[in-house]
Amino acid sequence: xxxxxxxxxxxxxxxxxxxxxxxxxxxxxxxxxxxxxxxxxxxxxxxxxxxxxxxxxxxxxxxxxxxxxxxxxxxxxxxxxxxxxxxxxxxxxxxxxxxxxxxxxxxxxxxxxxxxxxxxxxxxxxxxxxxxxxxxxxxxxxxxxxxxxxxxxxxxxxxxxxxxxxxxxxxxxxxxxxxxxxxxxxxxxxxxxxxxxxxxxxxxxxxxxxxxxxxxxxxxxxxxxxxxxxxxxxxxxxxxxx
Amino acid sequence: xxxxxxxxxxxxxxxxxxxxxxxxxxxxxxxxxxxxxxxxxxxxxxxxxxxxxxxxxxxxxxxxxxxxxxxxxxxxxxxxxxxxxxxxxxxxxxxxxxxxxxxxxxxxxxxxxxxxxxxxxx
Amino acid sequence: xxxxxxxxxxxxxxxxxxxxxxxxxxxxxxxxxxxxxxxxxxxxxxxxxxxxxxxxxxxxxxxxxxxxxxxxxxxxxxxxxxxxxxxxxxxxxxxxxxxxxxxxxxxxxxxxxxxxxxxxxxxxxxxxxxxxxxxxxxxxxxxxxxxxxxxxxxxxxxxxxxxxxxxxxxxxxxxxxxxxxxxxxxxxxxxxxxxxxxxxxxxxxxxxxxxxxxxxxxxxxxxxxxxxxxxxxxxxxxxxxxxxxxxxxxxxxxxxxxxxxxxxxxxxxxxxxxxxxxxxxxxxxxxxxxx
Numbered sequence: 001x002x003x004x005x006x007x008x009x010x011x012x013x014x015x016x017x018x019x020x021x022x023x024x025x026x027x028x029x030x031x032x033x034x035x036x037x038x039x040x041x042x043x044x045x046x047x048x049x050x051x052x053x054x055x056x057x058x059x060x061x062x063x064x065x066x067x068x069x070x071x072x073x074x075x076x077x078x079x080x081x082x083x084x085x086x087x088x089x090x091x092x093x094x095x096x097x098x099x100x101x102x103x104x105x106x107x108x109x110x111x112x113x114x115x116x117x118x119x120x121x122x123x124x125x126x127x128x129x130x131x132x133x134x135x136x137x138x139x140x141x142x143x144x145x146x147x148x149x150x151x152x153x154x155x156x157x158x159x160x161x162x163x164x165x166x167x168x169x170x171x172x173x174x175x176x177x178x179x180x181x182x183x184x185x186x187x188x189x190x191x192x193x194x195x196x197x198x199x200x201x202x203x204x205x206x207x208x209x210x211x212x213x214x215x216x217x218x219x220x221x222x223x224x225x226x227x228x229x230x231x232x233x234x235x236x237x238x239x240x241x242x
Numbered sequence: 243x244x245x246x247x248x249x250x251x252x253x254x255x256x257x258x259x260x261x262x263x264x265x266x267x268x269x270x271x272x273x274x275x276x277x278x279x280x281x282x283x284x285x286x287x288x289x290x291x292x293x294x295x296x297x298x299x300x301x302x303x304x305x306x307x308x309x310x311x312x313x314x315x316x317x318x319x320x321x322x323x324x325x326x327x328x329x330x331x332x333x334x335x336x337x338x339x340x341x342x343x344x345x346x347x348x349x350x351x352x353x354x355x356x357x358x359x360x361x362x363x364x
Numbered sequence: 365x366x367x368x369x370x371x372x373x374x375x376x377x378x379x380x381x382x383x384x385x386x387x388x389x390x391x392x393x394x395x396x397x398x399x400x401x402x403x404x405x406x407x408x409x410x411x412x413x414x415x416x417x418x419x420x421x422x423x424x425x426x427x428x429x430x431x432x433x434x435x436x437x438x439x440x441x442x443x444x445x446x447x448x449x450x451x452x453x454x455x456x457x458x459x460x461x462x463x464x465x466x467x468x469x470x471x472x473x474x475x476x477x478x479x480x481x482x483x484x485x486x487x488x489x490x491x492x493x494x495x496x497x498x499x500x501x502x503x504x505x506x507x508x509x510x511x512x513x514x515x516x517x518x519x520x521x522x523x524x525x526x527x528x529x530x531x532x533x534x535x536x537x538x539x540x541x542x543x544x545x546x547x548x549x550x551x552x553x554x555x556x557x558x559x560x561x562x563x564x565x566x567x568x569x570x571x572x573x574x575x576x577x578x579x580x581x582x583x584x585x586x587x588x589x590x591x592x593x594x595x596x597x598x599x600x601x602x603x604x605x606x607x608x609x610x611x612x613x614x615x616x617x618x619x620x621x622x623x624x625x626x627x628x629x630x631x632x633x634x635x636x637x638x639x640x641x642x643x644x645x646x647x648x649x650x651x652x653x654x655x
Contacts, residue, residue, distance in 0.1 A: 003437055003466075007464070009463050013459065013463060079448045080448050080449060080452075084457075086413075086414050087445065087446065088460075088464035088465060089433075089441075091413070239416050240415065252556055279534075285556070286527065286531065288534075288558055289538060290559040291556065291559065291576060294576055
């Protein structure tokens with residue numbers, strides 16, 4: 001237990017600094033983009049935003065940046081942290097337990113801050129007078145409660161973190177060879193998907209599926225569990241080379 | 243100084259350093275000998291190796307242990323070392339000199355003469 | 365303290381270590397010697413579980429070390445850091461090491477940084493090779509681990525810094541006795557630090573011996589071949605030279621009083637092999653040289 005605590009402290013050594021910088025930058029982007037709108041009106045479309053033509057959201061575009069954050073977070077967790085930890089006598093098991101714990105902390109922080117920002121924009125949009133995009137497929141900030149949106153984002157980010165976590169591990173183990181394999185697999189999958197005849201009923205099933213909140217949350221959790229488990233399978237037998 | 247390229251073990255060299263100190267009078271009877279750790283630090287050797295050298299001298303009755311204080315020079319240590327070195331001189335050094343003299347065809351009489359000359363014709 | 369049995373390791377088809385068996389006692393300084401590529405680093409990395417072994421056991425006070433934090437938190441290996449950490453500042457590395465090492469001594473780390481005059485604000489990649497080595501040495505010393513291992517600790521260091529390290533090591537060893545393993549292929553300076561040496565050669569432990577008995581067990585015999593041969597027939601010959609009609613043979617192993625007497629009587633010269641020569645011969649394997 002002592003060893004695990006040390007690992008967790010180690011993994012979160014830079015947490016405040018890196019998450020602080022991250023949100024500072026993201027917030028700044030949101031503020032800059034919205035202030036352009038405030039000054040010049042909706043025609044001034046500068047900075048990151050999501051829009052369906054008539055409705056716009058600035059904080060909604062954070063989802064993409066958060067996605068990139070997770071990819072980097074997952075890569076560094078292994079590329080730097082695991083390398084250091086293995087050099088300093090940490091067991092793979094402890095490291096992995098700590099990594100999952102740290103992932104959950106980060107997911108919790110990101111999802112709650114992002115939900116808060118989405119809801120703050122409801123006020124700023126009214127003040128600045130632009131039509132706010134509130135429909136994000138999985139949730140709708142005008143009809144869903146703060147808590148529900150937070151839970152949905154938490155599960156979504158957790159699934160995302162589990163996937164990028166696995167990518168981080170595979171990249172640590174196989175380096176650039178992993179990316180070659182990843183690219184090849186992706187091409188094969190996309191090609192076979194493109195070869196399939198477009199079936200409108202299938203799309204309908206998918207949409208229907210996504211609209212069922214409970215099923216969606218369950219799927220997210222299963223994906224997270226699956227990928228985190230898969231990750232341990234690979235890290236268990238990983239050695240530290242150069 | 244210690245000579246790592248010597249064919250003598252380091253601990254033997256450690257013992258010889260102390261013996262020499264005693265012979266030269268730098269280290270007197272009942273005085274404290276350098277500790278294992280002092281040796282380790284000054285000569286950068288493993289403390290256990292230094293300890294082995296000191297213990298060897300203790301076994302020979304040149305040093306003795308005072309509990310908790312360290313090693314001290316035993317009474318009569320100098321005498322003992324002199325005797326030991328004399329024996330060594332007579333048994334090894336001198337025969338070696340004589341063997342070399344034989345090879346160089348120097349007679350014993352010549353050697354004796356030369357020694358007298360060196361010592362000022364005593 | 366540390367006991368290794370039937371340890372095997374290979375990289376792909378290349379065998380690196382074959383059936384290593386070792387038992388180390390606590391609070392001694394061990395020298396792990398062997399030529400480049402003899403498997404020294406691999407052995408150390410296996411002890412810290414950074415690498416996976418093919419078979420065998422490594423136990424620390426009876427406990428298998430692999431994936432065992434209770435054992436691993438008592439072991440540290442001071443070794444060149446993985447390249448992915450080279451963009452970190454020295455002080456960050458120390459901070460992280462301080463979080464991970466159970467027995468880390470922060471004050472002692474600060475003392476060492478001053479002693480070595482290290483600029484900790486620089487990134488590792490911006491430090492000279494010697495200073496990068498110093499970072500690693502400080503990590504090893506300040507880890508205060510019960511089993512502290514140094515892999516090639518003098519890489520890129522100039523003489524004065526090397527001696528500083530030897531001094532600091534001995535000083536700390538006196539105050540905080542622990543088991544220390546130093547791997548090196550440069551034996552000249554460090555030989556006297558060791559209490560015991562382990563020599564790796566041809567994937568195996570070629571020798572493991574108390575430094576002080578090493579000398580007493582190794583001899584040069586020099587004289588006519590026909591006189592020497594009957595004695596060395598059963599001995600382990602580690603060196604052979606021919607010098608005119610005289611043969612010089614280095615053997616490893618005790619000589620009985622009778623054997624010594626016989627040799628002396630035959631006019632064969634007998635002398636001990638200096639440590640450094642001995643290491644060279646033993647790490648070279650049974651290569652025979654002639655002048």
